[in-house]
Amino acid sequence: MKPPICAICHKRFELTGDDCGLIYFRKRQSDIDWDKRMKETGAIGHPPYAAWFCKDHYKRAAELQNLSIDRALPMIREIIL
Numbered sequence: 001m002k003p004p005i006c007a008i009c010h011k012r013f014e015l016t017g018d019d020c021g022l023i024y025f026r027k028r029q030s031d032i033d034w035d036k037r038m039k040e041t042g043a044i045g046h047p048p049y050a051a052w053f054c055k056d057h058y059k060r061a062a063e064l065q066n067l068s069i070d071r072a073l074p075m076i077r078e079i080i081l
């Protein structure tokens, strides 16, 4: 796993409480293939369909986790802080 750095604002943050953390998005075919490849080779890596979010972006990311990551990220970025 990557260290917790927000996928939107690239801020490094501490994992405190449940208002920040890792979000798993809907898997695309390429993500399903990735899972399969990892399982077959026994390798461990950061899933391409998962990303960290700080407390400023976690809530919005959680709302959009039924989308694939490539669709969700631009929508999360639209939030102006």
Ligand SMILES: [Zn+2]
Pocket (backbone or CB within 6 Å): 006, 007, 008, 009, 010, 011, 053, 054, 055, 056, 057
């Ligand atoms: Zn953030």
